[in-house]
Amino acid sequence: MAGNSLLVAAIDFGTTYSGWAFSFKHEFERDATKVSAKNWSGGQLVSLKGPTCALIKSDKQTLDSFGYEAESKYADLATDGEHEPWFFFKRFKMKLFGQGFGRNLMLEDASGKKLLAKTVFSLCIKYLKDDLIKLSESRIAGGGLRDEDIHWVLTVPAIWNDAAKQFMREAAQEAGILEDKLTIALEPEAASLYCRHLPVEKCGSDKTSLSKFGSGKRYLVLDAGGGTVDITVHEVMSGGNLKELDKASGGAWGGVQVDDAFFQFLSEIQVCSLVMTKFKDMHMEDYIDLFRDFEVKKREIGPKKDTKVTFRMRTALADLVKDMRNETLQETIKKTKYSNQVKLVGDKLRVDPAVVKGFFEPSVNSIVKHVKGLLREITNSGVEAVLMVGGFSESPMLQESVRNNFPGLRIIVPDEAGLAVLKGAVIFGHSPATISQRVSKYTYGTDIAEDFDQTKHAISRMSIASDGSQRCTNVFSKLAEAGQTLVVGEPQDEKTYTTLLEDQTAMGMNIYASTYKNPGFIDDVGCQKIDTFSVPVSGRGKGRAVTVKTIFGGTEIDVECKEVATGNITHLKVDFLS
Incomplete structure (x- = not known):
């Protein structure tokens, strides 16, 4: 995390608009909301973020321009009939939403030509990174910034799956951001943090500030962007930290x-x-x-x-x-x-x-219907307010519809709602411990073999082990359950797994995710294999034990494997990309 970094810099890579913001450590300590961001302009349109458009040269690896400049230059090239060798990408972030993909995902540009998605994303992140550094360095007398002086925060939608989050992390590293200087922040959480610091006068016409919400108060965060709409429900805990009540949900209902x-x-x-x-x-x-x-x-x-x-x-x-x-x-x-x-x-x-x-009805109606469904759930009872953030939340059409449909709730629309995520990401970089509990979106587990029991196992599941015993394989052993509250940074209950063979030198461990709470087997509907580990084990004999602790709750997953006999610990990062 940020630690003692001189500067925290955040990049909000959006579907329609992207931007960056930063604050120095001394600025954050004086006023957490004092965050610098760039104003973008294109023709008569001035915006707090620039359009997510990239123009890449024919060599497939050099970014010519980004944002309004990329749009305009590509239009000029097209007018003169010179655009064919160039690659122009627009609104391509949605390719990472709701689908299975790997590191070799390809993107189609405006004219149908394909380029590796990782290349396009990393070039854009690098542009935003370099642009931010250029401005921030102008505020430092007599010198520039070193890589170790900056902690970076990259925002992603909370409704994205684990593979998409990892993809963005790897693209950022390819753009030159050091792995230990990068934090992934969930967009509605970042916005919530920002608004927790805002005084009443900056909380829109309703003049209700989240900073006044004490322990036990609950509110819904509606993060409406250009592509996705991200919805989470937060409860304020003692000390001001935030607890996620329900797993993030939403859909492609943005502007x-x-x-x-x-x-x-x-x-x-x-x-x-x-x-x-x-x-x-x-x-x-x-x-x-x-x-x-x-x-x-x-x-x-x-x-x-x-x-x-x-x-x-x-x-x-x-x-x-x-x-x-x-x-x-x-x-x-x-x-x-x-x-x-x-x-x-x-x-x-x-x-x-x-x-x-x-024109607004399909998206607005989908948002309202989804929020109504969430508020009917017992888990979310007691919600007192809706916090509207994201660029689309600035639309009077969406605001009025939310007010009309939820008359019993306070509706909070902060000034510059479109920048709430970006500025909140900077605050998160300075103070990451503010989010203390999250809810698991999936049931995670591994596969085990257990003694065959005809009272609970179908005969078709029976297999004969090398020692002649009857076994049931492909059993789903849960590490965390969908809907379970996960304390950030704390391991889940310890599970113990043992070797089956005398001369076994490693224990294979597969990680699976399921959309269901209680999958019985790894080949059940809704289960998907994510990653395979090899955990080293020493000595000889059956029954040598390895304990496994899974650390969830952050934006990524860490698996801690400890060999009981020796105390040797292996840390494994789950790889969600194939």
């Missing part, structure tokens, strides 16, 4: 869904989805500008909006409709279900507010 709905709307008013596809391919600069304009509008739309919303229609798009449909855009609109709700006046597309509000 990107609103953008997708806008894209679908544009396709529908042209009565042909091919027009938008061709517009994107042939007029990349106009396409990017159109969606940058929409981003500005998206942040302004609220439930009380009762006047038409105006979008500036690009000439190139109107011309494409004429070429491909042999009629004007105005004529195609009249043939759609939007004929009475959308009008083209010159180069202005005038849209009824009800249509634009409808």
Whole structure:
């Protein structure tokens, strides 16, 4: 952890937007919320983070530009027909959500060319790292920073699986961040920490501060970003530490869904989805500008909006409709279900507010439905507030829907909700012990063989060991259970495993994860093999014992194996990537 590092630096690598922030140790000690972050700008759009876009040269290993600059340069290259050798990636983080993958995962760029995902992620992290160092060093009189002076914190969604978290750690190390100078922080936890330090006047219009929540108080953290929505429930413990009550949950309901709905709307008013596809391919600069304009509008739309919303229609798009449909855009609109709700006046597309509000419905409804389900669970009883953080939480549409659906709860939306994760990650780097208990998302275990018992084992499970005894193999031996509270840094109950053979020199140990609480066997539905260890054992004879303690509760898993006869201890890191 950060220890006595001079500087704690955090990188928030988001689906749609990314950014960095930092604070020096002396700043944190005076005011934990005094965190420096970068302002990004692209055209008329100024944001607290920059778009997660990477432009990589044809050598497949050199990052040319990132963020707004990458977007604009790729658009210029495409306009001049010079983009083909380049690799342009946008919104690629979602590839790590909800799927099995390994170190050889490939990403497709905007034109379908493939590149190793680890390369793309590490180049982006390196850019953000170098950019941060450049600014932070300008604040130090007479010298730069050494690697050992900086502790890095990289944020990841809490709903990600263990493989995705490990992937990000390895990408960060490939970007030049030292392994012992890197901490992985869960996004809703980081945001929660930041808001625990905020005074009332910075907690939005509700003027409710989490800093006033004493021991035993419970609140739900709704971290709504561009891609994923991450939801956890926290309880304040004595001393101000936080305890996770329920395992993190959520889904792909972020602000990107609103953008997708806008894209679908544009396709529908042209009565042909091919027009938008061709517009994107042939007029990349106009396409990017159109969606940058929409981003500005998206942040302004609220439930009380009762006047038409105006979008500036690009000439190139109107011309494409004429070429491909042999009629004007105005004529195609009249043939759609939007004929009475959308009008083209010159180069202005005038849209009824009800249509634009409808863009938000799929994501907002999914979020509200999920939160309602969580609050009905006994585990989460007594929740008094909802803390809304993440860029999408700044949307008036989402805020109003949450307020209307949960009238009995206090709704807290801090100023600059989109930076809460980033600034909280810096605080977490300085003071990691603040999160003291987490809830296991999976049941973890290993496979063992035990004496065959026909009263509990199916006959098909019986096998004959080399000594002639009847055995039942592939039995799931639990190390931790889904939903179990795990104290950070403390080992779980000790399990003992013994050798089966006289001349055994090592004990093979497989680690499995299951989505079910009580799997019986490692080949049950929902079980997945994660990693294989080899634990050395000395001496000869059957029954030599090794005790296993699994240390969960952090953002990664450590397995401690102790040979009983000798006291030799082996520490094993679980490798979730194949």
